[in-house]
Amino acid sequence: MNTATTGRIFAYCRVSTIEQDTENQILAIRSRGYDVQPHRVISETVSGSTPAMQRKAFRTLVDHKLEAGDTLVALKLDRLGRDNIDIQKTIEMLTERGVHVVSLDLPVQNLSSAEGKLMLQMFSAFAEFERNRIRERTQEGLARARAEGKRLGRPEATATTAKVKQCREQGLSQSKTATALGLGIATVKRHWNK
CATH class of the missing domain: 3.40.50.1390 (Resolvase, N-terminal catalytic domain)
Known part of the structure; x- marks a missing residue:
């Protein structure tokens, strides 16, 4: 020191x-x-x-x-x-x-x-x-994954979809479903008809 x-x-x-x-x-x-x-x-x-x-x-x-x-x-x-x-x-x-x-x-x-x-x-x-190399390696990895036909991005939220469908089947509206599950209304709408 x-x-x-x-x-x-x-x-x-x-x-x-x-x-x-x-x-x-x-x-x-x-x-x-x-x-x-x-x-x-x-x-x-x-x-x-x-x-x-x-x-x-x-x-x-x-x-x-x-x-x-x-x-x-x-x-x-x-x-x-x-x-x-x-x-x-x-x-x-x-x-x-x-x-x-x-x-x-x-x-x-x-x-x-x-x-x-x-x-x-x-x-x-x-x-x-090093930061540039990491960025390059990330882009190379993404390109390779796309070429192999892999799905990129966040995984499907199947648990959320199931919970939203369950609320819909119970007769709850989209806004009440959002409140009940602690989700945003946009998230509920996205999973409503899946």
């Missing part, structure tokens, strides 16, 4: 889906020697494809909490932006405000040093390359 900083330490943790949580990120940051107070851990669930300053919790952190001399710690570089350009802009903006930025997946702690900037550019480029 870089002990040269004198300000407060904040941690920014992000996950993409509500099925995930940020607890492992927080534990990893603390295990690396960053004593982050619970009220200075900023966590949010937002897609990694959303630019950093369009993320509600991150923007609040930058606009209302971070001050010159503070340190912002993230477990991985990709938490700080959507892509290489966004990460570069975010770190540059924070550095200009006097905030020390640390990404624990980089061997160089000070991202405003010459070595830090070089490391940042390299890791950002690798991260973006």
Whole structure:
């Protein structure tokens, strides 16, 4: 850990889906020697494809909490932006405000040093390359599945259809079926005559 900083330490943790949580990120940051107070851990669930300053919790952190001399710690570089350009802009903006930025997946702690900037550019480029490769592999897999005649998309909700039909057979209207099953009216209409 870089002990040269004198300000407060904040941690920014992000996950993409509500099925995930940020607890492992927080534990990893603390295990690396960053004593982050619970009220200075900023966590949010937002897609990694959303630019950093369009993320509600991150923007609040930058606009209302971070001050010159503070340190912002993230477990991985990709938490700080959507892509290489966004990460570069975010770190540059924070550095200009006097905030020390640390990404624990980089061997160089000070991202405003010459070595830090070089490391940042390299890791950002690798991260973006990997995201592009994942996207390409996904598209290749979808094309292969289509060529094999496989049905793509969400599976049929046969249980929902059965429940909607049962309510219809009992004489319930579509709106009463929606209420009874806790479904939206559009979902009930979609399954009504299947």
